[in-house]
Amino acid sequence: MKNQQKVIDGISVPVMVLDNDLHISLANKAAFKSFPELETGAGLEKLGDIDRDIDQLFRDTLANRGSASVTIVTDETFQREFLISVKTVVDLKDFPEPTLVVTFEDQTPLRVAKSMRSDFVANVSHEIRSPLTAISGFVETLQGDASDDPDASKLFLGLMEKEVARMTNLVSDLLSLSKVEAKERRAPKNPLDVNQTIHQSIESVSALADKRGKTLEIDVTPNLPSIRGKRDDLARALINLLENAINYSRDGGTVRLSAHSAPADNPLGGAAVCIAVNDEGEGIPAAEIPRLTERFYRVDKSRSRNIGGTGLGLAIVKHILVRHRGLLTIESTVGKGSTFTAYLPVAALQKT
Ligand SMILES: Nc1ncnc2c1ncn2[C@@H]1O[C@H](COP(=O)(O)OP(=O)(O)OP(=O)(O)O)[C@@H](O)[C@H]1O
Numbered sequence: 001m002k003n004q005q006k007v008i009d010g011i012s013v014p015v016m017v018l019d020n021d022l023h024i025s026l027a028n029k030a031a032f033k034s035f036p037e038l039e040t041g042a043g044l045e046k047l048g049d050i051d052r053d054i055d056q057l058f059r060d061t062l063a064n065r066g067s068a069s070v071t072i073v074t075d076e077t078f079q080r081e082f083l084i085s086v087k088t089v090v091d092l093k094d095f096p097e098p099t100l101v102v103t104f105e106d107q108t109p110l111r112v113a114k115s116m117r118s119d120f121v122a123n124v125s126h127e128i129r130s131p132l133t134a135i136s137g138f139v140e141t142l143q144g145d146a147s148d149d150p151d152a153s154k155l156f157l158g159l160m161e162k163e164v165a166r167m168t169n170l171v172s173d174l175l176s177l178s179k180v181e182a183k184e185r186r187a188p189k190n191p192l193d194v195n196q197t198i199h200q201s202i203e204s205v206s207a208l209a210d211k212r213g214k215t216l217e218i219d220v221t222p223n224l225p226s227i228r229g230k231r232d233d234l235a236r237a238l239i240n241l242l243e244n245a246i247n248y249s250r251d252g253g254t255v256r257l258s259a260h261s262a263p264a265d266n267p268l269g270g271a272a273v274c275i276a277v278n279d280e281g282e283g284i285p286a287a288e289i290p291r292l293t294e295r296f297y298r299v300d301k302s303r304s305r306n307i308g309g310t311g312l313g314l315a316i317v318k319h320i321l322v323r324h325r326g327l328l329t330i331e332s333t334v335g336k337g338s339t340f341t342a343y344l345p346v347a348a349l350q351k352t
């Protein structure tokens with residue numbers, strides 16, 4: 001038995017060997033980990049609520065000396081999904097015959113991914129449907145009551161333009177997201193001049209800051225150590241943070257971008273550059289902060305929609321930083337403002 005135990009302990013999925021009476025004669029470490037109540041010598045009731053569903057299947061499999069598989073979802077609060085496969089084994093020396101070998105493959109991550117995908121599709125459809133409904137309403141009005149009224153036509157065409165811009169924004173954000181996601185595993189290799197990237201981002205948002213009456217203040221250490229990165233991606237991330245700070249802050253407020261070498265106790269642990277974007281906005285309630293980087297998550301939906309936001313900006317920022325092996329921290333005080341800080345690891349010096 002000892003060797004058999006060692007062999008099945010080497011298998012990473014839960015495995016159990018059951019005797020003719022459906023008692024557990026052997027179970028591996030992974031099985032004990034997944035089902036802490038498990039006991040060798042005991043019956044299937046030690047598997048919790050799973051036993052009800054598989055008991056009959058196991059008996060039938062034993063009776064016809066066959067094999068079977070079934071997918072089971074547990075009744076726990078955090079439901080787990082297992083693909084259970086069972087096979088009858090005969091002609092064994094050390095086990096009473098016939099013996100059932102059962103494996104449990106945890107399909108929960110797959111189940112979570114499936115539900116995330118359907119949530120995502122539902123969100124995208126919803127986001128596209130709203131502007132489309134608005135546009136078709138405007139078209140109807142333009143064809144009807146407003147057809148002979150130049151002022152009304154102008155107004156409705158302006159509104160339609162805004163809705164089209166929103167959809168264009170959404171599609172380009174979705175494309176950026178899928179591009180950065182696809183590249184996430186491949187960290188950029190080439191050294192990047194951080195100062196130059198910061199200036200490129202500031203230039204891109206200065207017109208928006210003027211339009212919204214916000215002052216941009218910049219405090220950047222010259223000649224920051226270089227990091228390994230992609231200029232356009234990193235600039236995209238900084239622009240998203242700056243746009244948020246401009247869009248969600250008080251009229252006449254100041255948006256500050258500061259960039260320095262990060263202190264030794266930074267969250268990345270090693271040498272890093274930190275780029276912080278701070279605003280004097282309304283701030284974000286603490287409970288919402290962990291959800292900000294979720295796709296389509298918006299604190300104030302109507303406000304974000306009004307300014308053409310899609311709720312994808314911070315999800316894109318997060319993916320870009322993950323690709324750069326960096327991370328984002330968010331600090332915010334309601335009524336005072338927020339600071340979004342990107343930490344990026346400094347490129348190790350080339351060995352000569
Ligand atoms: N600096 C900030 N101050 C206050 N709230 C913020 C700030 N930055 C982001 N938020 C909140 O977080 C939400 C998500 O931001 P995110 O950038 O992901 O999406 P968005 O700005 O709504 O749309 P877009 O995809 O166009 O960026 C925003 O809708 C807003 O409610």
Ligand SMILES: [Mg+2]
Pocket residue numbers: 240243244309313314
């Ligand atoms: Mg945004």
